[in-house]
Amino acid sequence: MKNCDQQGCLGVTGGSTVEISPQIILMCENSRDPWAIKDLESRFIYGNKANAALLNLPSKFDIESRLDSEIPNPTADFACNFQEHDRKVIELKQNISSLDIYTYGREQITQPYISEKSPLHNQDGKCIGVIFHIRKCHFFPTTSFIGGKLPCSLVFDPPEDLFTKDELEVVFLAIHRMSAKEIAKELDLLDRTIEKRLGNIYRKIGVSFLRQLIDYCQTKGFDRYIPPRFFKPGSKFIDYMQ
Structure with a gap:
């Protein structure tokens, strides 16, 4: 940012100059996670x-x-979601967290992140904008705790190229104990189509039963x-009190 450095940051909001403390800028600049600051009109003042x-x-x-909406990224199509979050933070004067699933990074991969937004105050205690921190979201399937194993986070890229895209969808539903008929309904396909895909899946890994597929x-x-x-x-707001 042309007006931001480790001495602080100057931005404009509502026609007034807003000064961000150098400590905040230093923290953001040295973080590996995305940080950004917006003014009261949801316009960016700073981004690391x-x-x-x-x-x-x-x-x-x-x-x-x-x-x-002016950012050259697919997330621009969801600007109304982000601005709704900003308004909620400013109106309630409290932190707001959301689960954001959008297309991110150079690889343009759709993946989940946790966005944590907080009201930003000046030395007089007046809210001058919103500061937010974005971090990768790690889910832990409850089954990973069985048998004393360490929990492993969910992944959004298949661990191997063994199955086709269509087969991976069937595998996902099958290991969650859905029957072939239920899978067909979920995927809006014929029962025999699912049965054929399950047969192909079983043959690829050399198994005959669902329990063996789950173990594999x-x-x-x-x-x-x-x-x-x-x-x-x-985006979906996260209520940690539920």
Whole structure:
């Protein structure tokens, strides 16, 4: 940012200059996680290098004074979601967390992140904007705790290229104990299509029963994989008190 360095940051909000403390800028600049600051109108005042990398911004792109809708990234289509979060933080004057599933990074992979937004106050205690931190989301399947094993986070890329995209969707549902008929209904396919795919899956790994498929998937890590079909772009507020 042209007006930000380790001496602090100057931004403009509502026609007034906003000064961000050097301690905040130093913390953000030295973090590997994405951090950004917006004004009361949801315009960016600051974003660190990790934030630029997450959004896959061009090297010379200046995020200052931009709205989410003006960012050259697929997330721009969901600007209304981000601005709703900003307004909620400012109105309630409290931290708000959300699960955000969007297309991120140079690889343009749809994946989940936790966004934690907080009101930013000046020395007089007046709210001058929103500061937010984004981190990768790690889910832990409850089955990973069985047998005293250390929990492993869910993954969004298949651990091996053994199965086709269609087969991976069937595997995902099958190891969650759905019958062939239930899988067919979920995927909007004929029963015999699912039975054929299950047969192909069993042949590929040399098994005959569901229990064997589940054991194989737990050994190879397929039980931690979620096909893209089952997570869609969007945001959901997180209530940790529920």
